[in-house]
Amino acid sequence: MKNPDQHDAPASDDDVVAERVRIFDTSLRDGEQAPGFSMDRRAKLRMAQQLEALGVDVLEAGFPQASPDDFAAVAEIAGTLKSTTVCALARCQDGDIDSAARALQAARHARIHLFLSTSPLHREHKLGMSRAQVLDTAVRAIERARDHCHEVEFSAEDALRTEPEFLAEVFSAAVAAGATTLNAPDTVGYTTPSEIVALFEYLRRHVAGAERVIFSSHCHDDLGMAVANSLAAVSAGARQVECTINGIGERAGNAALEEVVMALKVRAPHFGVDTRIDTRQLYPTSRLLTELTGQAVPRNKAIVGANAFAHESGIHQHGMLKHRGTYEIMRPQDVGIAATSLVMGKHSGRAALRQRLQAMGYTPDDAALDDIFTRFKILADHGRELHDEDLEALALGRDPDADGPWHLVQLHANSHFGGGASASVRLSHDDGHHAAEAAIGDGPVDAVLRAIERATGTPLELTRFQIDAMGEGADAPGHAQLSARHAGRDWRGHGDSTDIVEAAALAALLIVNRIEQQASAAPATRNLGATA
Ligand code: KIV
């Protein structure tokens, strides 16, 4: 039965605003069902709350009939979110529809999302149904779903390989049965921008009642065109785009939400539509997903990749220093990234080095800058990417790769079933003394960091920890990257080992060493603005 407290649509939804594109996020359904991206209930709830903060209009929380766990996750999210419409997926089967409705019972704004294949290939080989049976099944399911819920979306699975006239017939019957959103998914990522434009224009002309519903696109990325196809659908009248954070999803993934949204924003005069997304939440949302799933995005990923706002080459850095518009079409702050980074590597020039040193409080004269630049190039030419700590070491006349004063002598870490971990470390210092400490933590990495803090007397506030496998197989070395705050400043360290706890310990020790080196060298030299 319908929940009388449920609203037809989000309270602030001044529908039907033709020029607003609804963002339908399916990271927790289509995204989560891809290998490597599964999330437990706690993670899904955390992600759902972040997606609401991001401002998605509709959040597809799962497929309640698929498993008791999926049901519970949808119910929990439905009971928690306030302004976002929570959507549950269902096949056109009574059991699916009823369990979707039950899972959504507590939602303030609910939607049942029905899907049924319509293409000849799926009709024959997957469903074994005639056109008439598909049409009849869809209509009965939509009517049943409408008995439970004001908002019903109907998806014609494999729509882009369906005969357009049959698709229009199914969609017309769907509108008459009460569907409020019609979704035409490119289930196998086969279409092209011009084809999807033609299909949406055709549907808007030939579906009876088209003016009463929202047309939606749902594109997969098998040929790398999911975002382009979604945007093409928008240009042909789609007013809902189904997409996922970081483009996660079945096989090659779905259209990436952050790319669709920023394309609509940056090229607003071209598309003439907007969304309700708070774009400053894009990067935090992407980061949260990578943390919850353990799957990092490639450096060169649009909008949220580490290189999206990074410039290394001298020519680009020079241009950026003169006018950021030379090489940036959007501001990093608009997507929630603190700042553009002029990465100091082998392609960087003197102007960028001087600017970076000045930002850190060092003002070397031309001769000193020449000397720093020469040493910088030697390191960078070996493929080293240089961070602020390295540049500071160069400015202070030190070798950024110098080891010590602390060295790891011994490390033990244990994690305990059911939670908790402990670690002990023994360190030696270049001045000859040793320090040994033990600590407990949320996990072995946390415990070892706490032990290092105690042993060295250097408090660290961990802000980022990432571990990447350098190769395949269980014995692949791990590369740990750690960021931490100490005395109001950010520090970075890295460490490599086949043991990830040891890799993290080495990264933490590098940070402690840099802090100590800087403390012993900086006061005398920083204000002089010259190398030591
Ligand atoms: O790709 C697809 O067709 C789907 C439907 C369930 C909408 O994910």
Ligand code: ZN
């Ligand atoms: Zn899909």
